[in-house]
Amino acid sequence: DGGITQSPKYLFRKEGQNVTLSCEQNLNHDAMYWYRQDPGQGLRLIYYSQIVNDFQKGDIAEGYSVSREKKESFPLTVTSAQKNPTAFYLCASSIERGFGGYTFGSGTRLTVV
Amino acid sequence: ILNVEQSPQSLHVQEGDSTNFTCSFPSSNFYALHWYRWETAKSPEALFVMTLNGDEKKKGRISATLNTKEGYSYLYIKGSQPEDSATYLCAFTGGSYIPTFGRGTSLIVHP
Numbered sequence: 722d723g724g725i726t727q728s729p730k731y732l733f734r735k736e737g738q739n740v741t742l743s744c745e746q747n748l749n750h751d752a753m754y755w756y757r758q759d760p761g762q763g764l765r766l767i768y769y770s771q772i773v774n775d776f777q778k779g780d781i782a783e784g785y786s787v788s789r790e791k792k793e794s795f796p797l798t799v800t801s802a803q804k805n806p807t808a809f810y811l812c813a814s815s816i817e818r819g820f821g822g823y824t825f826g827s828g829t830r831l832t833v834v
Numbered sequence: 835i836l837n838v839e840q841s842p843q844s845l846h847v848q849e850g851d852s853t854n855f856t857c858s859f860p861s862s863n864f865y866a867l868h869w870y871r872w873e874t875a876k877s878p879e880a881l882f883v884m885t886l887n888g889d890e891k892k893k894g895r896i897s898a899t900l901n902t903k904e905g906y907s908y909l910y911i912k913g914s915q916p917e918d919s920a921t922y923l924c925a926f927t928g929g930s931y932i933p934t935f936g937r938g939t940s941l942i943v944h945p
Contacts, residue, residue, distance in 0.1 A: 725877075756935075763838070764923070764935040779932075811878075822868050822880035823925075823933070 723748045727812050727826035733834050734799070734806065742797045742829045744812035750824070751817045753795035757781060758809045767810075770795055771817070799831060807833045836860055838926045840936035847914050848944050854910045855939040857924030861905035866927040869898055869909055872938070873920040881909075881922075914943040 725746045734740045746753065752771050756764040766779030770789040784803025789795055795814075799806045809830050813823040839858040847853050859867065866885050872878040882891040887902040895912045911918055921940045925933035 754932075761937070763937040766932065766934075769932060822870070822883050823878070824880075825877040827877045 725812055725814055725824055725826035727810075727829050729829060730827065732829055732831045734831060736833055737801045739798055739800050740831065742799070742810055742812075742831070744795045744797065744826060745793055746795075746814045746824070747793060748814055748824060749792070750814035751792070752815045753789070754813045754815075754823070755779075755785075755787065755795070755797045756811045756813065758811065764811060767797065806831055836926060836928060836934040838924065838934050838936040840922075840924055840939050842939060843937065844940040844942070846942045846944065849915060851914050851943075852910070852912045853914055853941065854908050855922065855941075857907045857909070857926075857936055859905050859907075859924075859926035859934075860928060861903060863929040864902045864905075864926075865929065865931060866933075867900055867902075867907050868925040868927070868933060869907070870923040870925065871920045872923055878923060909939075911941070914941070916943045916945050919943045 728743045754769040755767040758764050765781050767785050768787040770776035773792050776787050776789050786798045811828045812826040815823050841856050868883050869881040870878040871881050882898045884900040889900040891898045897910045900907045919942050921938040923938045925935045927933045
């Protein structure tokens with residue numbers, strides 16, 4: 722079955738460490754996105770990518786980095802520069818930017834310890 | 835950053851009640867409005883995509899309407915069931931073609 726796989730489901734990070742969240746899709750979607758959710762807040766866009774080797778900053782990109790070397794993969798690195806990284810992270814994809822609905826992964830909950 | 839508001843923030847109803855909630859969005863540069871259902875411990879699931887003023891969509895007991903001129907969409911659930919308990923998200927897509935999500939309405943249906 723086609724879908725999006727995020728891993729790990731739970732991640733604990735020590736302060737000062739970089740961590741990478743994985744997002745893989747087998748839907749042949751061009752566009753991929755990373756969102757962050759905090760309690761009581763909506764989904765906020767971190768980065769998005771429309772095609773391989775291209776990505777754009779979203780509303781809250783500071784302290785994060787991404788790559789899009791393959792169509793299927795869009796990993797997110799939470800760097801030590803991100804001041805408040807504890808949150809729930811969702812990856813999504815769509816056929817193309819703005820077209821149709823998103824398919825979402827099941828999310829990664831990151832906790833800084 | 836675009837302003838997409840959902841109300842109410844949370845809602846408790848009894849099984850069998852009908853309910854509705856609202857998504858408000860900018861009335862200019864409209865491209866699409868999406869509704870998603872997000873059950874606990876699952877991924878958000880697409881319910882409807884609406885693109886034209888006056889659109890009405892229906893999926894079983896759930897339906898949605900769209901008014902792009904005044905910038906709102908209603909989601910209706912007829913005869914709520916406990917399995918309808920979830921957070922309902924709307925997402926507005928404008929000229930940037932990147933959706934902006936509301937904070938969601940959390941619905942709890944009591945048996």
